[in-house]
Amino acid sequence: MSKPRISVIVPIYQVQSFLRECLDSILEQSFRDIEVIAVNDRSPDRCGEIVDEYAKADERVRALHLPENVGLGRARNAGMEIARGDYLFFLDSDDTLTPGSLQLIADRLAQTSDPDVLIFDYARTFWWGAATRNSLASVFQTEGPEVFTAKQRPEFLNLLMVVWNKVYRRDFVEQRGFQFPPGYYEDTPWTFPVLMSADRIAALDHVVVHYRQRRQGNILRTVSRKHFDIFDQYERVFAFMDSDPSLAEWRARLFTKMIDHFIAILAKSNRVPNELRSEFFALAHRHYRRYLPADYVRPDGHTGLRHALIARGAYPVYQTLKVANQGRRKVRKTVRASRKKVAGKRLDRHYEAALKQPIDQNLAVYSAYWGRGYVCNPAALHAKAKEIAPHIKGVVVAKQDEVKKLPPGTDFVIPGTARYWEVMARAKYFFNNVNFEDRFVKRPGTIHVQTQHGTPLKRMGIHMLPYPVAAKGTNFRKLLQRSDRWDFCISSNRFSSEIWEQAFPCSFAPLESGYPRNDVFYNSTADDVRRLRDELGIPQGKIAVLYAPTHRDYTTGFVPQLDLARLTDALGDGFVVLMRGHHFYEQTPELQALQASTRVIDVTSHTSSEELQLAADVLLADYSSMMFDYANLDRPIVIYANDWDAYTVSRGVYFDLLEEPPGHVARTQDELHDIFVSDAWKDERSDALRGSFRRKFCEYDDGRASERVIRQILLGEPAEELPVVPLDERTPAPSPTAAQAESMKEPAVGQSRAA
Structure with a gap:
C-alpha cells in the first residue's frame, strides 16, 4: 500500500450530528492522496457506527475505536501512532474543509519544498449561516521570506493557538517527539514548541478550515474546574523553553501570551465556576511570579492594568474593575429593556407569585x-x-x-x-x-x-x-x-x-x-379498524384513500394541488377519499365545497389523525410527515409531488423524496390516475419501496414508545429496560380488508363458533 501524502486525523466525541459533514468535506476533496484516521474516543452516541459506515464505504478511511475515553489530545496521539502520511493534519470533528483546499495545501507544500510546518487560514462559521474570516488574516500578507522560522516572522505566533490551522511533516514531528498532553487547552503546549522548533515554516493565504462556532456543546464553554488545566499546559511550554537555551529570547513573548490567556479565561462567564475564580486568580499570580522574565514590558491600557493586578495578586481590586465594567453595560442594557417593556407584556403578578412557590x-x-x-x-x-x-x-x-x-x-x-x-x-x-x-x-x-x-x-x-x-x-x-x-x-x-x-x-x-402517537398502530385491533370506518361513514367494501396535503409556504391560503372531482371520477365507485386539510386551512370555503361530493368525506376537523390512518386503505400524501407515521401500518402509500421543485426551493428538504419514496410517485394528476387505475398503488414495487422506507424511518416505533418515555422521565427507569422490538417482529394493526375478512369469520350473536 502506497504512503499517502496527507494523513487527516479526526478525533471524535459526541458529534454525531456534525460528523458526516466533516468527513464528507474531506473525502469529497479533489485531492485524493490522503488517508483519514477517524479516532472514535469512546463516544457514547452513534459516532462509532458512522465511522464504521464510512470506513466500509471508502478504503481511505481507517476506523480507530479507543477502548476508553481519553480526551482530545490523547485521541490525536492514538491517530498519530498509526498515521502513514508525509504530513499530519489534525481536524476537529465538528469542523469542515473548504472545497479544493487539500489540493492547495499539496501544491503549496511542493512549491516550498516540503517545509516542517505549513500554516493556513480559517473562518468562523455560525449557526445562522454567517462566516467570518480570522481577524488576523492580514498576517498572511506581511512581508518576509516564503520559507521562514518563527524568529524571522514572529507575527505568525499571534494567530489562534490551535493545531488544526497547520499541517506538519510527520518525520519532523516524530524526530522531535512531539505529543499532545491530556487535559483542556492541549493545543497550547503543542503549538508553541512546534513553531519554535521548526527550521522551515511556510504559509498559505487561503481559508482551509471552517471553524464551527457551536451554540451549545463546545467543551471549552463548559463551566468546570477543568479550566485549571491551563496552568499545567503553560508549565509544559516553559519547561520546553528551559530545555533549550537558544529559546530564551521567546520567554517575554510567551509570558505575555500566557497572562493574556489567563485574563481571557477569567473574562468568560462560562468557564471557571464563580466559587473557584479567586483560586484561579491566585494560580495566575503564582505563574506570573514564577515565570516573569527580566525583559518583560507590561502592555498599555486596560490590559496592562489587569497584568499589574495579577502581578500584585489583587483579586478584590480585579473583581471591582470587572464589576464596574459590567455595571456600565448593565445600565445600557436596562435602558434598552425598559423601552421594550413599554411595548411588550409583563408576567402578571399571579404568575410571579406562583413562581416563588x-x-x-x-x-x-x-x-x-x-x-x-x-x-x-x-x-x-x-x-x-x-x-x-x-x-x-x-x-x-x-x-x-x-x-x-x-x-x-x-x-x-x-x-x-x-x-x-x-x-x-x-x-x-x-x-x-x-x-x-x-x-x-x-x-x-x-x-x-x-x-x-x-x-x-x-x-x-x-x-x-x-x-x-x-x-x-x-x-x-x-x-x-x-x-x-x-x-x-x-x-x-x-x-x-x-x-x-x-x-x-x-x-x-x-x-x-x-413517537408515542404511533403506538396505536401496533396496539389497535380489527374491531378498532371496523369501528373507526363505521364512525367516519366509509361504505363497506370501499377502498378509503386518505388525502392529507401539507402546508405550502409559498402560498398565502389554501390552493388545491389536486382536482378531487377529477380524481374521484378516475377512481370510480369502488373508492372514497378522506380529505384532511392542514389545520392552517380548516373551515376554508374550498374545503367546505368538497363536502357536497358523495365520494369525498371531509375529515379535516377530526381530532385524531391516527384514527384516520387506521381507517384508510391507502395514503395519498405529498410532503406531510404523516407518510412516516402511516408507514408503520405497512399499507400502500402514493406520493403526489406535482410541485416538488417549488416546494424544495421555498422550504428546503433533508432528502430527495423522489429518490427515496415510500411508494409510487406521481408528478402530474394524470400519472396519479394511472397509478390507481392500473392497481400499481398496491403492486410489488410499492411494497419494496415501502419496505426500504420503513427500515429507515420507523426504526423505534414499535408500540411501546409512550411507555419508554414515561418510565424514563416520570419513573426514572433506565431506557434499556424496554428495548425496541425489531421491525420484522412487529405486527401492525390489520388493514381494513383483513379486518373485514376477520369479521366474516366471526359467528353472529347467539351463534356458536362450532355451528
Missing part, C-alpha cells in the same frame, strides 16, 4: 400545537402516564373550544388564565410538541420533553434561515431561547435525532423512544 414534584403539563387539545404525542403520553404513573397528576393545555373534545375526567387548563400560569409555574414535568410562549420561565429542577410532531422532510429550526419564504420573519434568537428549555427531544429514528441536534443547537439529550 415550591415545585410540585407530582405535576405534569401536556400541551400540543399551542393548546389544540388532546392530540399527538403529548396526548399519548398523558394516557400512558395515567396508566403506569398514576401518582403524577397530568394537566392538559386546551383552548376553550377544544375542552369539549377532551376525554371524560381529563384535568385541563385554558391558556392565559390564572390557573394556567399557576400550573405552569409549579409543574415538575412538561411535554410539548411545539414550544411554550416566551414569557414562560423554566425553573431549575423542572424537566422539559420536546415530543416533536413528525419526522422532518422539510427544513426545521435554524435550517430555515436560507429559506426566507418559509421563515417569514421568524425570530431565530427567540426560537432558540425557547428551545434552550428542552431537556430531552424525542425522535423515532436515527435520521431525526441528527436533524434535531443540528436544527436546534441546544443542550438537550436525544430520547430515541419512537
Whole structure:
C-alpha cells in the first residue's frame, strides 16, 4: 500500500450530528492522496457506527475505536501512532474543509519544498449561516521570506493557538517527539514548541478550515474546574523553553501570551465556576511570579492594568474593575429593556407569585400545537402516564373550544388564565410538541420533553434561515431561547435525532423512544379498524384513500394541488377519499365545497389523525410527515409531488423524496390516475419501496414508545429496560380488508363458533 501524502486525523466525541459533514468535506476533496484516521474516543452516541459506515464505504478511511475515553489530545496521539502520511493534519470533528483546499495545501507544500510546518487560514462559521474570516488574516500578507522560522516572522505566533490551522511533516514531528498532553487547552503546549522548533515554516493565504462556532456543546464553554488545566499546559511550554537555551529570547513573548490567556479565561462567564475564580486568580499570580522574565514590558491600557493586578495578586481590586465594567453595560442594557417593556407584556403578578412557590414534584403539563387539545404525542403520553404513573397528576393545555373534545375526567387548563400560569409555574414535568410562549420561565429542577410532531422532510429550526419564504420573519434568537428549555427531544429514528441536534443547537439529550402517537398502530385491533370506518361513514367494501396535503409556504391560503372531482371520477365507485386539510386551512370555503361530493368525506376537523390512518386503505400524501407515521401500518402509500421543485426551493428538504419514496410517485394528476387505475398503488414495487422506507424511518416505533418515555422521565427507569422490538417482529394493526375478512369469520350473536 502506497504512503499517502496527507494523513487527516479526526478525533471524535459526541458529534454525531456534525460528523458526516466533516468527513464528507474531506473525502469529497479533489485531492485524493490522503488517508483519514477517524479516532472514535469512546463516544457514547452513534459516532462509532458512522465511522464504521464510512470506513466500509471508502478504503481511505481507517476506523480507530479507543477502548476508553481519553480526551482530545490523547485521541490525536492514538491517530498519530498509526498515521502513514508525509504530513499530519489534525481536524476537529465538528469542523469542515473548504472545497479544493487539500489540493492547495499539496501544491503549496511542493512549491516550498516540503517545509516542517505549513500554516493556513480559517473562518468562523455560525449557526445562522454567517462566516467570518480570522481577524488576523492580514498576517498572511506581511512581508518576509516564503520559507521562514518563527524568529524571522514572529507575527505568525499571534494567530489562534490551535493545531488544526497547520499541517506538519510527520518525520519532523516524530524526530522531535512531539505529543499532545491530556487535559483542556492541549493545543497550547503543542503549538508553541512546534513553531519554535521548526527550521522551515511556510504559509498559505487561503481559508482551509471552517471553524464551527457551536451554540451549545463546545467543551471549552463548559463551566468546570477543568479550566485549571491551563496552568499545567503553560508549565509544559516553559519547561520546553528551559530545555533549550537558544529559546530564551521567546520567554517575554510567551509570558505575555500566557497572562493574556489567563485574563481571557477569567473574562468568560462560562468557564471557571464563580466559587473557584479567586483560586484561579491566585494560580495566575503564582505563574506570573514564577515565570516573569527580566525583559518583560507590561502592555498599555486596560490590559496592562489587569497584568499589574495579577502581578500584585489583587483579586478584590480585579473583581471591582470587572464589576464596574459590567455595571456600565448593565445600565445600557436596562435602558434598552425598559423601552421594550413599554411595548411588550409583563408576567402578571399571579404568575410571579406562583413562581416563588415550591415545585410540585407530582405535576405534569401536556400541551400540543399551542393548546389544540388532546392530540399527538403529548396526548399519548398523558394516557400512558395515567396508566403506569398514576401518582403524577397530568394537566392538559386546551383552548376553550377544544375542552369539549377532551376525554371524560381529563384535568385541563385554558391558556392565559390564572390557573394556567399557576400550573405552569409549579409543574415538575412538561411535554410539548411545539414550544411554550416566551414569557414562560423554566425553573431549575423542572424537566422539559420536546415530543416533536413528525419526522422532518422539510427544513426545521435554524435550517430555515436560507429559506426566507418559509421563515417569514421568524425570530431565530427567540426560537432558540425557547428551545434552550428542552431537556430531552424525542425522535423515532436515527435520521431525526441528527436533524434535531443540528436544527436546534441546544443542550438537550436525544430520547430515541419512537413517537408515542404511533403506538396505536401496533396496539389497535380489527374491531378498532371496523369501528373507526363505521364512525367516519366509509361504505363497506370501499377502498378509503386518505388525502392529507401539507402546508405550502409559498402560498398565502389554501390552493388545491389536486382536482378531487377529477380524481374521484378516475377512481370510480369502488373508492372514497378522506380529505384532511392542514389545520392552517380548516373551515376554508374550498374545503367546505368538497363536502357536497358523495365520494369525498371531509375529515379535516377530526381530532385524531391516527384514527384516520387506521381507517384508510391507502395514503395519498405529498410532503406531510404523516407518510412516516402511516408507514408503520405497512399499507400502500402514493406520493403526489406535482410541485416538488417549488416546494424544495421555498422550504428546503433533508432528502430527495423522489429518490427515496415510500411508494409510487406521481408528478402530474394524470400519472396519479394511472397509478390507481392500473392497481400499481398496491403492486410489488410499492411494497419494496415501502419496505426500504420503513427500515429507515420507523426504526423505534414499535408500540411501546409512550411507555419508554414515561418510565424514563416520570419513573426514572433506565431506557434499556424496554428495548425496541425489531421491525420484522412487529405486527401492525390489520388493514381494513383483513379486518373485514376477520369479521366474516366471526359467528353472529347467539351463534356458536362450532355451528
